[in-house]
Amino acid sequence: MREIKATVPLGEPPAWAVLERRLFDALDEAWRGFAARYCGPDGRLIYHGPAADRDGADDFYEAFFNWPTLYQLGGADDLLDAAKHHWEGVTTQLTELGYLVDEYERGYDWFHQGESMLLFYGICAADPRDELFRERARRFADLYLPGSANYDAAHDIIRAPHNGAGGPRYGLQWEWASYHTDLVSMRPFGLPLRDLPGIERWEDLGDPSNAARMGAAMSERIGRGDVAVNLAATSLAVNAWLYDGDDRYRDWALRYIGAWQRRAEANDGVIPDNVGPSGVVGELHGGRWYGGNYGWQWPHGLYSVGAAAAIAAVNAYLLTGDEATLAIGRDPLEAVYGRAVQAAVTETDMSISDRWLAELGDEAVKPTMLVPNRHDDTGWFDFQPPQLGLPVWLWHVSQNRGDADRLDRLRKASGYDWSTVRPFRNKEEAGHEAPWLEFLRGANPGFPEQMLSTALGQVQRRMALVGSDQADLATIHVHHWQRLNPVLTEALLQLVTGTPQVLYNGGLLPTRLAYFDADRARPGLPRDVAALVDSVRPGGTAVELVNLSLAHTRRVVVQAGQFGEDRIDRATVTQVAGDDYPGDPRAYTSPPIAHTEQEVTVDGPRLLVELPPGRRIRLDLHTTARVRTPSHQHY
Structure with a gap:
């Protein structure tokens, strides 16, 4: 290995360097405080409340999702052991609650499983010599290979939207057996199925018979067959492959991704969101390419389908180095970008507006590029600003001129200033891609200091929330901990490694x-x-x-x-x-x-x-x- 020695005197320490080291120190103090406040001696989270039927395992792991990443960047020596301790403690806890079988999710959708797995993937990358985690990585990936209960090799499908260590888990959670208007958190996303006679508006679900019919139809149609978000399962296989290059994992991931890419090519480049048990797109949805679980129609559209496609694209590129494999991530973006409009966030009805009001601040009133996130029988709808993490990751892995040009088009079509660093933290701990890209373009020289200062402010706020938290830790909502996790890595990934924040719904982290x-x-x-x-x-x-x-x-x-x-x-x-x-x-x-x-x-x-x-x-x-x-x- 070539060795060189630095000789240039530091002189006045650059502000970015001082702030960066201060952020490392603050994060080291913060994760210890969080663990002391919310965790038991064996690493589990302090919680004695009820367990949902299927939903919830992800929320326990998410409280620690970026801790191994901080260790890899230069966090405290004992942070890796702490991350493993909490993974094992939470895994024991979730097994007791009935969520897991043999340390793995019994059966749930990959929009949430992907969130669960970030902590695990981070541990594997940070310490590949840990034989116990290596064995787990292979065992978890084996759940999806040919010959497993989950995978139908004849049709190249994962058999159910909910899947895991228990095999295909048909249907949906019992809480949705009657899909009624009391599910107020789901109202912004509208009707899950839009072709049931007599159910045309959300208010129609107030009729108990309609609610029961909707729940039954969802279980039968949304709860069976393959869905596009299952593409995130390929990260399991790639993670196992990264240990020793076992071609079984590589071959399955490329085969499964390839099957979805062929379906997209047959659908004018738009990846469908559902495949029936017989391997036919739209089999359970009257021939429609939309309508699957966490698909284009409901509830999130591009936010879930686009993320899974981008994850699959990055995984395929890791396995092959072939830029053509990125098409599965690029094509959904081009499909919606080509249908963009100019409008203000504050004047547009959208299913998720709170994040954009925070991310754009006082510029949310300005007309900007909005793209359709969803599609139903009436066409494309639910226009929102583009989520930059998806195209940024495609550019990050390819460094292709076309991927760079796509980002440039988004910048020019945006009505807000890409240089502004706003003090927010969303669930993905992402969203500051625009000012970072401007810095790399040479147009935002103050970004490092602003971003690091913003991160320090967010750590301070999180710890203030922890310090003032009066919630009953035995019965709190399972989202409570992730809202308070004080560890931040977006700024450090960007500045230290030249890498965007990880794709939150199950991405691996190939840093530059x-x-x-x-x-x-x-x-x-x-x-x-x-x-x-x-x-x-x-x-x-x-x-x-x-x-x-x-x-x-x-x-x-x-x-x-x-x-x-x-x-x-x-x-x-x-x-x-x-x-x-x-x-x-x-x-x-x-x-x-x-x-x-x-x-x-x-x-x-x-x-x-x-x-x-x-x-x-x-x-x-x-x-x-x-x-x-x-x-x-x-x-």
Whole structure:
């Protein structure tokens, strides 16, 4: 491994570096406070309330979803063990509540299972040498391979929308056996099925007989067959494949994704959301390509279908390196972007408006690009601003000009300022893609400081909420903990690794850069070290490393690609010209610092950088993608 030494004196520490290290410190304090407040000695969450029929397991795991990611970025040494402790404690807890079989979801939809799995995927990536989690990764993935109860190889389908360790779990939760108007949280999404005689409006469900008919029809039609959100199950297979390259997992994931892509091609490029038990699109919905569970018609449309398609696209690209496999994620976006309108969020009826009011702030009153999220017999509807995480991830993995141009089109069609960093945190802990992209474009130089300050403010708010929480921890709502989780990783992923926040409904996390502490032999930045990726381009990434320590040398390994798949061909390195610093002690100032650039050959996936105290270095890494087969990495 090539080694280089930083020589440029730090001088005045850059504000971004100080804020970044402060954020690491704040997060380290925050996760400990959260665990002390809400968790029992065995790692479970303190809860003695009722368990729903099927829904809820995801909410327990989501409270810790990004903790392993923080560890991989450079969080506390004991954070990895804490994440494992809470995963195991919650898994025991959910087994007792009846949600799990052999440590895995008994059977539920992949919109929620994907959320559940983020904590697990993060642990696997952070510590691939843990044999227990490796065995779990393979065992969980085996639940979907040919020969399993869940997968129908003859028709290339997963047999039911609800699936898991118990095999296909036909029907839906008993709480929806009578789908009535008392389900007020579901009212914004309208009728699940829109072709039942005598049920034309939400208010018609106030009739008990109508509510019972709707519930029965949902169980029979929405509760059977395959659905597009099941594409997120491919992350299980890819995660297992990343351990040792077992082709069984690769082959199944590509086969399953390929089946859905062929269905999309047969539907003018729009991925259908349902396939019947006989393998026919629309079999349970009168021939309609829409109507499946978490599909285009109900409840979320693009928010769920587009996310699953993007996850599948990233997974297929990880497995093959073939850009053509990204079509399954690109095509749904083009389908809705081509039907965009210009209107203000505040003047448009949409099923999810609160998130956009928060994310756009005072600019929600301005006309902006709105795209249809859903489709029924009347056509496309439910217009909302584009969710940027989906196209950003396609660009992130491909670095393709077309994917970059798509983002540029969205920027030009937006009526709000992409440079503004607003102080919000949504469920996905995402939503700040626009100002980050503007920074990478060179149009938002203050973004690092603003984003880090915003993140610190959100941590402070979360801990204030924890400190003032008077809820009965034995009976709280199962969403309570995720609303208070004080760990934030979006800012650090963007700035430290050049990577967007993970796709929340079951995505893996192939970061552009990864780091290892060479002296502590663990993932992440060493103590006192801050990193800023300020340029991302095809075949290259530029990053600045800073050691804020006054006395300690730090050694950091920079790796191209989270899974070791890329090669650093060479690095253009900024060094100091001369050795005059710190100068004469009788002088009032240090001598001027002259910089020079040096090009070094690396020819490998990693570069070891020695950072003496108070030194900085800028690395412009020239890389070749996909030189090696991706795999989980350790040091």
